[in-house]
Amino acid sequence: MTRSVSDSDSVRRQNRGLILDALRAGGPQSRTALAVRTGLSHASVTAIMQDLLAQGLVEEMPAAERGDGRTRGRPAILVGFQRKAAYVALFEIDVNKARLSLVDYAGILVDRIETEVTPTTFRQTAPDVFLLEKLALLRERTPKASGALRRVAISVQGILDRDGGGLKWSPIQGLAGSPFASSLEAHIGLPVSLHKRGRLLAEGTRWLDPDLLDASVATVFLGSTVAMGMSLHGQITGRGDEGATEFGHMNHVPNGALCRCGMRGCIEAYAADYGVLRTAYSVPETASPAPAVPAQQYESLIQRAEAGERTATHGFNLAGRAIGYGLARMLAMFDPSHILIVGPGARALNLMRPEIETALGASLIVKINGMPRIMAHLDEKEPIFRGLMMKTLSDIDQNEFAGLASAVRAAG
């Protein structure tokens, strides 16, 4: 609740931020449209826009063909982000691959590097060195963007340490322990931020569907891990990057199945791909989890379950029950209006739905508030990347460009 003094500077910052937000959400648009969208007067939009143009953050664009039918009157001049005003480097680190994308201020992909990751990758090359190398390669390939690089953002899985400089634990081998984000930050002199993949999923799905932008959505990732992100009324929970939302490692059954994390009874141990497989093949719960499940093997298990094969459906039943009770327990604390299942496991939602709904139905909150709507969204890559990108660009908008007015004006 640390509120601070408001003065004319903070007013400008707020309203500049409003305009940048509107531009971010609505794409290039006319000043008039921005005035309507933001609620600012035309005069203020003009004044702020003059600053933004002078700073080179936005540019006027050749008016698009008027698709709206109206043909009379002075044509509107569209204003949109100046692509080269800033660049961001986005890492997505996964269990089996890493991807580095260079994106410009308008959100357009400029370059991309993909790398295989194995369990030994970060043992052989320290994470900070690995990232530094990839980043150097990228900057070399696109030198003109290099100077305008403003942020590096990294998507990871695991539990962040308190200051977000590294991971305390991660399912990705060798990643936890060293504060590689802080280290990278010190080396390149740019802000480096670490984001939990689950959190980004929630951020990304917000941008997926305009209806979801201000809704409360719990996004559950099902795949080789189980994770959750949540947005409440358009706010992503957990300010900054604190707050653990380790849904996958929420306990389902005391002393239950062995999880990859080493604990027992986690939801993940039943609902991640390896958990379902273990159940389906009647491997004892306490057996060591498979290190990785080929996508194809998981897919064929889904097909066998869809065909009605008993052992396979049993696996998905236990998974559904774990997810259902997990969601029921989550609903005792939050009240999202939508529940979105994403990732490879989303394909199997219908197999799991009966058990999920049975479990949910056993909870008072669901009995009172009604069964929440559970939907599947198959592609999870897109929301993660989109979430990472939007979060990072918005961060530049609000924390860097929204407040730069007087400094630049004084200089000019």
Place this chain on the structure above:
Amino acid sequence: MTRSVSDSDSVRRQNRGLILDALRAGGPQSRTALAVRTGLSHASVTAIMQDLLAQGLVEEMPAAERGDGRTRGRPAILVGFQRKAAYVALFEIDVNKARLSLVDYAGILVDRIETEVTPTTFRQTAPDVFLLEKLALLRERTPKASGALRRVAISVQGILDRDGGGLKWSPIQGLAGSPFASSLEAHIGLPVSLHKRGRLLAEGTRWLDPDLLDASVATVFLGSTVAMGMSLHGQITGRGDEGATEFGHMNHVPNGALCRCGMRGCIEAYAADYGVLRTAYSVPETASPAPAVPAQQYESLIQRAEAGERTATHGFNLAGRAIGYGLARMLAMFDPSHILIVGPGARALNLMRPEIETALGASLIVKINGMPRIMAHLDEKEPIFRGLMMKTLSDIDQNEFAGLASAVRAAG
């Protein structure tokens, strides 16, 4: 994320709010002290204070004796809330009693009415009628406050309906169903708000200890029910009064012990007084819960457990396990720095602690982040009342008085 346009009016509102906040938190103080506390310039504090004085919201006070030793210089004039600037009526409705307090704008108790509540009370008298009657009685007894009454706030247990006008479910018989808060609001023409008791506990404990004001605290109530409220960095979770935090009815064991709510396996069914008693007396889990447990009976059970009696300790062990797993599951979503146990059950914390810690220890998050600090605070009445009062007075500060400036100045 619905941000809005900022203009000079909103600047004033913000800064007036800042000053009212400082006054609320720090009691009567000098303008200079307020300038330091809020970060505003002396000039602005003076200007705002002139408005507040003209509106009669604050008053200058005879300077207290200088306890700080400094004796030189112009003596400071303390400014504090004008007691009669506003009054609030606060209902605390409990399973066995109801209390209505009249409090002035400075937070001083003016009058209070207490009433016994039985399971038939709200069957015989509809809740809105009941409240209306008590309120009428109070206004009659203190007529001079009646005209300046600004808010009615009600502390309840249960699940609120979406607009906060009533309850969808409540452990208090006859309270759920009718939107009595809306009804009351319509009758008296004043804002009436409904607050979950657990939420207020969190709010109240914030004011208990200055250290807790900006910390993240999960407050667990243990008594005839089990409830939780949480504040994250001084923010109470769940904006407004939405969001269900039904910790007591979070599932602990599928198909477990029968709960008062009618479902099975809720934490409450193991950890509320009736649950512990049921276990201790070896009554089957599926037996109907006792309607009410006399405080004395619960206390003697604690003493028997402290004396080492097996059946009694068993009851607290199961309770501790339920709470421990519940907390572990909660920690998968939140990351509070303190966990505070309040209510009658807080007395038994040490009996439950071993099982709580065992359960917590089985969770990945605790293994990574370390065992959270769990403390007991015996008196729960005080934080609830304080929370209800502070929340309601702050609401007047921010939503009514912070923005009244121009209107009044124009009139004057």
Place this chain on the structure above:
DNA sequence: AGAGCTTTTTTCGAGCAGCAAAATAATGCT
């Protein structure tokens, strides 16, 4: 008693917001 010291509070002028309304600009239509 009065000058001097110290601390608090108020006053004053500058600077920067945003807004409403008026003015200007750029088209299409007739």
Place this chain on the structure above:
DNA sequence: AGCATTATTTTGCTGCTCGAAAAAAGCTCT
């Protein structure tokens, strides 16, 4: 060419905060 229409900019005004300087209010000391 002139008019209608829509977009953008300019103008004049008000409100807010701030820093600096002035005023106020006691206390102390001679």
